[in-house]
Structures are given as structure tokens and as C-alpha cells.
Amino acid sequence: MSDSADRDQPEVPGYEAPDTIKRMMFATWALLNSLEPAQRDRALFGMDDPSRLDWDFIPKPDRTGVPMFALDRHQRTVAQSLLKSGLSMRGYTQALSVMATENVLREREAVSRGFGVLAGDFRDPDAYYFTFFGRPGFEDTWGWRVIGHHLSLNYTIVGERYLSAMPCNIGAQPVPAGVLNPLGSDEDTAFSLLRSLSPELREQALIHPVAPADFATRQVPRVGAVELPDYEDLGITSYRITDEDRQALRFDRRAPGGVPGRELSAQQWQLLRGLLVSHIDRIPGELAGQYRALVDKRGQDDVHFGWAGGLEPGTSHYYRIHTSGLLVETVNAIDSGNHIHSVIRDLSNDLGHDLLRANPDMVRQPIPQLRNRLVSTEPG
Secondary structure: OOHHHHHHOOOOOOOEOHHHHHHHHHHHHHHHHHOOHHHHHHHEEOOOOHHHHOOOOOOOOOOOOEEHHHOOHHHHHHHHHHHHHOOOHHHHHHHHHHHHHHHHHHHHHHHHOOOHHHHHHHOOOOOOEEEEEEOOOOOOEEEEEEEEOOEEEEEEEEOOOEEEOOOEEEEEOOOOEOOEOOOHHHHHHHHHHHHHOOHHHHHHHEEEOOOOOOOOOOOOOOOOOEEOOOOOEOOEOOOOOOHHHHHHOOEEOOOOOOEEHHHOOHHHHHHHHHHHHHHHOOOOHHHHHHHHHHHHHHOHHHOEEEEEEOOOOOOOEEEEEEOOOEEEEEEEOOOOOOOEEEEEEEOOOHHHHHHHHHOOHHHHOOOHHHHHOOOOOOOO
């Protein structure tokens, strides 16, 4: 590539994904048009509804949206087509594995937690909710998501042209669940990278000997300049960290923790790049390709790899990949490394933050072309 062509590449993703948006829009129309009025009322909200910013994936009694278990056979097929439109094929199979694992978790917890028959409602592979925000239409600004236990997929569309597909959260419990192991390859790669480091680099990579209970950035709608993890994962009091742990595990945009990518050998860099790209490649290829291109353009200097907690599988551990634009967090602390939460975030454009800030009029009122269609050029 020539120097001029390299300079022409954007310094941030262009977020342009018109083909993906088209597939999302037609699948959205098909699903919404199939819903009964009461279902549509439960599924459709304004773009400014506060619930759009709540991407927390824990089971909640007040979850918004229409759940998979409320859909008939045809609607389920359409819902699956919509789900696939927001993911790569690999990401789609990961999401299906997460949903299916709820069956395994139900049987496991029926004994360990004493839920008995009640676990059937608490761990339900159909308890994943589809929610839509704004007006899903040509040239409009709108959003949608699929959310449930260990799955939170969030999409914001601006003007039928621009797409945000983060935060993208996938979890897994137990690890593995028989042949179901949606995050197993990422875990293997992370430990391979850690083991490949020299003692000096491993010491540099180790942020803290104690892993956080959940993400250092928690589930905030937009990552701030500094974020501290919670003391414990919500509802799970068996694993708790201290104030000192929280400070050591803090996320600081301006001071990435861990080992810089430039310190790694070529083989180690390929492992780290592959781990980062594995998270990027959950989302549709039309958008993922833009992130991959930026990773390669910015190179090793832009990437930091940090680790916390145990250094072997089966221990409580955590890793972080921090670039100037992206953040990957994977935490496997609960149940001695048998319960994974993994997220990739766009530090500028989670939930379409930058896209909406750059196009405020498209959120507050109809776009001019739509408004002009209803106004006479010269009233008589």
C-alpha cells in the first residue's frame, strides 16, 4: 500500500455497514409485523428511553422486550434470522451455545443451589429478549438488542448507513458445558500467550495477583476516563475483592496496564492479535473488517495486554486487551475459573455514542427528507 493510500485510511472506524443494516432492517420489519399488539408494545420503545443504555446481562425481573419463549414457531425463525444479522457465523454459533448452556446450568444448579423444579424458569434457553428503539425504517436512526443471561448484543443504526455493534458481551457457565464451550478457544489462546512470556514480561503483564469479580468497567453505558470494578459480582457474594484490589485493577484510559505489544516477539504478537481479532470477529464482517484494518494500521504500539489473578486454568483469573479505540475484558473469577464473562467495547462508540453525537438532529426529529415530504413547497 502506498503512503498516500495509508494516509487515506480513517483514524477511527467508518462504521459504514449498509448491507448489514439492510438485512437487520428487513428482519426487524418481519418480526415486528408478526407480533400481536401487546407484544409490539412490550418490544418497541423510543430512542431516548433510558432502558436502551442498560445492557446489563444478568437475569432481571423487569427485563424489557419480547422474550423468545413468547414467540410462535414462525416468529422464532424470524427472530433467529435477526439475531444472525447482527453477528458473524462464528459469533452466531457462540450465541446459540450460550443460550443452550442454560439447560446445562439449570440441571447443575438444581442440585447445587437447591432450585429443584423452579430452576426451569430461572435458567431458560428461551429467556432472551428482543427490544427495538426508535423507528426502524429507511434513513432513520434506531436501535435493537438481544439480551439475557450471559448474552448482551447491542446495535445502533444511523441513517441506514452507520452501525454500532458494541458492547458485545458473551458469557459461559459452566466451562465447558459438555461439548458446548463458546469461549474455550479464547481461553486457550490467552493462556498460551501468558505461558509464552518470559518471567520478566509475565511480571509486567500481571496487573494484580487478584482477579476482579466482574468487568473493571462494570456495565456503564460509556467507559469513563477511570473505572473501578465492583467489590463482587451482583448476587454472588462468595467472591469479593477489597478496596486495595479495586484500585490495583482500575481501568485508566490514559495509562494502559500490562505489557505493551511492542515488547512481544512476532509469535507472541500473533497470539495477542489473534485473541483481539477473535473478539472483533463476533460482529458482522462488514464492520469487523474496519476494526481489523485499524488494529493492523496502528500496530503493536497501540495494544496492551494485562492479566490478573491465577496463572493457570482452573483458578480465578482475568485478562484485558486495551487499545486506543477498543477494550476487551474477560473475567473468569467466580467458581474457580468456571464462569466466564467476556466483552468487547468501543471506547468512543458503545451504544452509538459518537454516531449519535455527530448526528443529533436525526435523533430528536425526522430527517429533512422525511419532513419535507409532508410540507407543501408553496402553500396555496
